[in-house]
Amino acid sequence: MTDQVSDVTGTDPYSWLEAIHDETALSWVREQTARTESELYDTSFDQQVQQIKTVLDAQDRIPMVSKRGEYYYNFWRASEHRLGLWRRTTWQSYLSDEPQWEILLDLDALAISEGQEWHFAGSSLLRPQGAEPYERALLRLSPDGGDQVRIREFDLSSKSFVEDGFDFPVAKTHASWIDRDTLLVGSAGSEQFTTRSTYASTLRRVGRGVKIEDAPVIFEVKKDHVAAFGYFDSTPGFERVITTDAIDFYRSRTGFILEGAHHVIQVPDDVQVSLHRQWVLFAPQTDWEHQGQILVAGSLAIARLETFLEDGTIDKVLFVPDGSNALEGLSFTANYLLLTVLQDVASQVRVISLTENFNETLMPLADPMLNISVGAVDDEDETAVDDYWMTITGFITPTTLLRGTVGSHGTVVKRSPDRFDATGLEVTQHFATSADGTKVPYFQVAPENLVLDGKNPVLMDGYGGFQHSMTPGYAAAMGVGWLSRTNETDRRAIYVMTNIRGGGEYGPTWHRAALREKRHRAYEDFAAIAEDLVARGVTSREHLSATGRSNGGLLMGNMIAGYPQLFGAISCGVPLLDMKRYTQLAAGHSWIAEYGDPEKPEDWEFLRTFSPVHRLSDQPHPVDDYPATLIWTTTSDDRVGPSQARIMAAKMMDLGIKNVRYHEPEGGGHAGSTDNESTAKMLATSYEFLWRKVH
Incomplete structure (x- = not known):
């Protein structure tokens, strides 16, 4: 192979790796995967897998539920139920320490009876007539953890699939x-x-x-x-x-x-529209002038659907961003609209009355370093019309589930125990200055008595795309797999979550600031945070690692190709990496609005500047400058596809860049795993690789 990749004038010497199931390509995949596993998969690795799997399998974790009628439904995986159980219980039982669950479908038993493993991907229940019980459901079942599913009709009474019922093939x-x-x-x-x-x-x-x-x-x-x-x-x-x-x-x-x-609904195409009962909500992505009124990007307005269709009347603008906040989510109860707002990436909940002229109140919240989410319980149940679920979580604060009624404090329903020892750790927020002067926030989870001498092992995490916000949350597997580690000098591992542009932390304007030809700003933001960590004395290049998946994998690819001198190690997962070919692979065409269209010469001109496989040639660095790199994906990823990861790894190896490793198990889809065991192995592979390089 050569060190060239596809461009507008040449051919692609790596195109053979795009044939996902071609035996020649798979032979290369198996060889590289075996090489990676032979170096990583030892006793220490096995211990990490077991520790992470123990956390994932824990029987006392919170079983999150959805209410339908009188029952509360849950899907559950554990060590003895690898593929999982779809089950339900009553409210009184759910409140107990050991709920009594009615098993509706045992996926492991189904695999035995049908000779094929199916992975649960969700359910949809048929609304019954009047007060009758729920009797039918549609189940989404994936053969490999990918986006394609088989949909089958299920009878809740007999707890079996309906003979000759609805059954749509995998697609x-x-x-x-x-x-x-x-x-x-x-x-x-x-x-x-x-x-x-x-x-x-x-x-x-x-x-x-x-x-x-x-x-x-x-x-x-x-x-x-x-x-x-x-x-x-x-x-x-x-x-x-x-x-x-x-x-x-x-x-x-x-x-x-x-x-x-x-x-x-006649509004501009970039105004997001949602319908709920008699209401219609509008969320403009850019400033929208409507009947002489400017609704700024990131705001939220409400109207009565019938009236809006008649004369375009908007009842109320419910939320207007102020430059330091953004609307993160919303949920309707019968009489209220609950808005979750990020204020400098800290959560607050605003309560809007639908019956009292849209009056607004604020739910009191205790700690700005915690993430809050709220959602209606069941706005059609007369006993729960204005009830809400609230989850509270933080980097070192286990998740708590509450249930309350709007206007009163919620009551704790379930509380997750500590999964790792966070004694002596603290969460702080910092701001780095990006190349264009923009202040970019990031969270740091580190010891309270942190020694600022540049010798602490750090893992940075980032995404920066599709208006997705990175917010605090209790990730027990990360706590066990990373934060619990100490090196030979008794330094604890540090975790950093970045809030770079391209995300939704400050609304559509934060996202659009890194859209298409402005994409470089997301990468400049991430690099600025890496430099800030070094400038503050938290770490140094040899102790700094980074990770990202999917669009975050594209971020990692640009760190490898554009900023290799900043990092000691990088884990690049299920990534986009070849921006010349991405629209022709898997679901890539759907992301043109985010990145640009490589088939248009004027778009390819800027796309090439953040296409990692091209940057390797266009902006070469000395081979010794590149960080230790793990590129990983799955053969069954039908969203991004595995070929881009394959091509990047192969090209780096052909360029003589040392310490590049590749890993591609077959199952798991774009999520990277299908069950707790494969999830534990996926996470441990990344953590172990990074730790061995930067600790």
């Missing part, structure tokens, strides 16, 4: 109940009805016993759009089909089909 499919004998289905099961982004281009009304391809199309989008998304809203009094034409990742058109008529 990128979504479905919702219209009634007992009818579903709304979008499926990319055939090329004819699949977008370039590999998602469904149609929504169909599928009757019992009718094949998808024979069912009538009720909604369709163009093939160069991302997808046709939709669901049937079965809320009593508001029954309708909700449709979304996802033009790209940030532009869409939302509407609803009622009595055969399709009503599209």
Whole structure:
């Protein structure tokens, strides 16, 4: 092989690695994977895997639930149930220390009976008539942990799959109940009805016993759009089909089909629209002028749907960002709207009354270093119409689950025990100055008596894309696998979570600041934080490691190719790395709005500047400057695909860059794992590689 990669004039000598299941490519994958495992998988590694798996399997972790009717549903994996149990219990039982669970489906037993392993990917229950119990469900089952699923109809009474019931073959499919004998289905099961982004281009009304391809199309989008998304809203009094034409990742058109008529909400394509009962919410991604009023990017407005359709009246702008905050999430109870807001990446919850002129109050929260999330329990249950779930978590604070009623303090329902010894650790927030002068926040989890002499082993974590916010949370596996480590001089491992541009920590403007041709700002932010850690004396290059997955893997690729002198080791997981070919692989076409279109010369001009496999040639560094690098993915990743990781690793090796390792197990999809054991092994592989290089 040569050290060239594909460009507008040449051919790609690594194209053979794109054939995911080609035996020649797989032979290379197996050889590299075996090499990595032979170096890492020893007694120390096995101990790490076991410690992480013990945490993941812990029987006293909080079983999070969803309420449907009188039951609370949960999916649970443990050592004796590797594939997991789908189960339910009553409220009184759930409140006890040892709830009595009714097992609906044992996935391990199913694997034995059917001779194939299925991985649980979610459920959708059919709303019953009146006070009748829930009887039917649609189960999403993945064969390998990827995005493609088989959807099967399940009987809750007999606890078995319905004979001759709804059963859709493995594909990128979504479905919702219209009634007992009818579903709304979008499926990319055939090329004819699949977008370039590999998602469904149609929504169909599928009757019992009718094949998808024979069912009538009720909604369709163009093939160069991302997808046709939709669901049937079965809320009593508001029954309708909700449709979304996802033009790209940030532009869409939302509407609803009622009595055969399709009503599209007429707003700019970059205004996100959501419907709930009689309400419609608007979240503009850029400033939106509407009837003489400017709704700034990142704000949230509410209107009565019927009135808005008539004359465009907006009732109230509920949230306006001030430059230091962003709307993170929302949830409706019967009479309130709960808004989760990030204030300099610290959580607060605002309560909006839907019955008292949208009056606003603030839920009192104790610690700004904790992450809070809230959600309605069941706004249709007369005994719980304004009840909410609240989870509170932090880097070194185990998760607590509360339940409350709006207007009163929540009561603790479950509390997770400590999973690792955090004695002497503290969480602090810092701000680094990026290349353009922007202040970029990051969290640091480190000993209270930290010695600032540059000798502390540090793991940086980053993402910086798709308006995804990185927020504090109790990651027990990370605590066991990283924060619990000490080196031979008794220095404890330090963890740093970065909040770089491209994310959503400060709303759409923070995200758009690193969009497309501005992408370099995300990488400058991450590099600035690395430099700040060194300048503060926290660490030095030889003790600094970094990790990221997916878009975070692209971040790591740009650290490798653009800033290799800053890091001692990098773990680059399920990554995008070849920005010339990414739109032609897996679901890559759907991300053009985020990165740009390499088929357009004017876009390729800037895309090439953050395409790691090209930067290796365009901006070469001495081979000894590159950090120890672990590039990893899975063969079954059907979102990004494994070929980009393969190509980057192969090229680095061909360039003579030492200490490059590659790892690619078969199963796990884009998540990287399918069960607790494979999750423990995936995490331990990354942690162990990094620790051995920088401790």
